[in-house]
Amino acid sequence: MKVIIAYGTRYGATQGVAERMSEWLHEDNIDSDIINVKKDSWPELSLYKGLIFGSGIKIGQWTKEMKNFVKKNKEEINALKGPKVFFVCSGYAAIPERYQEIKEEYCKKVLGDFGVTVDTYEAFGGVMNVSSDSPIGWLDKKILKVAGKDTPNFDPDGVNDSRDWDKIKKFTQEFIQRIKKD
Numbered sequence: 001m002k003v004i005i006a007y008g009t010r011y012g013a014t015q016g017v018a019e020r021m022s023e024w025l026h027e028d029n030i031d032s033d034i035i036n037v038k039k040d041s042w043p044e045l046s047l048y049k050g051l052i053f054g055s056g057i058k059i060g061q062w063t064k065e066m067k068n069f070v071k072k073n074k075e076e077i078n079a080l081k082g083p084k085v086f087f088v089c090s091g092y093a094a095i096p097e098r099y100q101e102i103k104e105e106y107c108k109k110v111l112g113d114f115g116v117t118v119d120t121y122e123a124f125g126g127v128m129n130v131s132s133d134s135p136i137g138w139l140d141k142k143i144l145k146v147a148g149k150d151t152p153n154f155d156p157d158g159v160n161d162s163r164d165w166d167k168i169k170k171f172t173q174e175f176i177q178r179i180k181k182d
């Protein structure tokens with residue numbers, strides 16, 4: 001039995017997290033199917049012994065495909081026997097003073113609004129890529145440069161990757177512990 005990792009991303013930061021999680025699971029002999037909810041078909045969740053799902057944040061919102069995925073699979077997620085965990089990649093989560101509020105707003109509140117229960121949730125930093133070869137369009141980049149002023153060590157011409165891999169690894173390891181206990 002496998003676990004499933006479902007992610008919604010606009011610029012690739014959440015995809016990078018999902019892929020790294022899948023590698024760590026594999027190193028612990030846990031196979032996973034990893035799906036981009038925008039591009040891939042959505043498998044039957046009851047076939048899996050655990051679920052990790054996550055979304056990038058833009059203007060306070062998950063991707064629309066992740067919202068649809070959760071809406072459509074609400075019953076299946078709540079009925080899933082194994083562990084289920086949620087995360088966001090959010091630029092503001094990297095601001096220490098905002099982290100707790102951001103985590104509750106982008107995870108707990110939205111999951112609650114959808115009526116979905118999870119074992120745990122977490123807000124990781126994101127990638128605020130304002131470099132010249134960024135995949136982010138010029139207008140969005142402009143918004144990011146303004147938003148970035150509050151972010152510690154923000155480089156107004158840089159990639160600004162604030163994903164905390166130690167924290168992401170710990171989150172994944174806790175999920176692995178839950179899988180092994182089940």
Ligand SMILES: Cc1cc2nc3c(=O)[nH]c(=O)nc-3n(C[C@H](O)[C@H](O)[C@H](O)COP(=O)(O)O)c2cc1C
Pocket residue numbers: 008009010011012013014015055056057058059060061089090091092093102125126127128129136140141143144
């Ligand atoms: C136009 C724009 C708006 C954003 N708005 C927010 C926001 O409201 N809150 C936040 O925490 N991060 C915000 N971010 C930062 C993103 O959350 C960050 O870039 C994240 O890594 C995106 O994940 P993704 O690449 O998987 O889509 C914004 C980024 C862009 C480009």
